[in-house]
Amino acid sequence: MTGSSAGDLPPPPYRAGEKPRRSLGREAIAREALRIIDAEGIDAVSMRRVAAAFDTGPASLYAHVKNKEALLRLAFDLALEELEPVPVAADDWQAVMLRWSLGVHEMLQRHNDIAKLTFAHIPSGEAMLESTERVLGLMIGAGVPPQVAAWSLDILSLYIGADAYEGWLFGQQFGTDDPVEAEAFFGGIKDYFASLPADRFPYIVGNVAALMEGGGEERFRFGLDMFIAGIASTITR
Incomplete structure (x- = not known):
């Protein structure tokens, strides 16, 4: 051999x-x-x-x-590039837009304070271009006016980035392992609202529970639902 x-x-x-x-x-x-x-x-x-x-x-x-x-x-x-691809066609464009928005938010949360890079920047990588093209196509194909669709993506990106970045800031302030400090902070805000003069601030004092209800993810999802419903309301046909 x-x-x-x-x-x-x-x-x-x-x-x-x-x-x-x-x-x-x-x-x-x-x-x-x-x-x-x-x-x-x-x-x-x-x-x-x-x-x-x-x-x-x-x-x-x-x-x-x-x-x-x-x-x-x-x-x-x-x-x-970690984002799930947006389908080219779909029967429910609102469900696709919600899933895509949640996916962007989750990606930002995975990468420390990378959400800061969403401000004063228009991503132009292939992954974002593909997503933008398909989300625009789904909205316009469903009857959303092109100008509404275009501006909606811009404002939606601001909302997603700002919420993810604020979540990171709260994480830095309170930590992510022990929620006691965060609970004490928000509990203090709730007590302060409740202690305000009811004759001057009747709606704040009377609705403290509603003002303080819900966590960050729940409130973020609520905002997305409102936003997408607002886009859908512009469809006239």
Whole structure:
């Protein structure tokens, strides 16, 4: 039996005991940035920090991304690829829009404070373009006026991002493991409302229970239902 011996093999591109270098590329860079976001938040991301994960310097990253801002947007576009694809056609466009909105919200919640990147930014990655195209198509195909459909997506994205980011802020303020502090905070607000002069604030005092009822997810879903119902009300045919 013949074959190459160990001495015939070319030397590896790294010394024994060393890990091979990870190859640079836009997707690899985005995944590293997203990993840092998940672990420490978006403020922990830097060109130097990401480059170090590839055993290189920041200058090497500039061949793939322009700056830190572009790097964060690339990571955000990568996170959007986790979304469930929107069907091209559906009998119930409202159910599809609700499921898609909930999916975006859940994705934002999975990735630390990435919801902050939804503001002053219009995602243009392929995943978001596909989703936008199909949601627009479902709404317009159902009779929603094109201008209403277009503006609705813009305002809906603000609502989803703002709610997810506020949820993250509350998580930072109260923690996620022990709800006692959060219960004490909201309990204090409830007691304060109840203690207001009833002659000056009759509706607040008389409806404290209604004002304080429901958790964050329940209130978010309520807002989505109202929003989608409002879009549906513009269909005239």
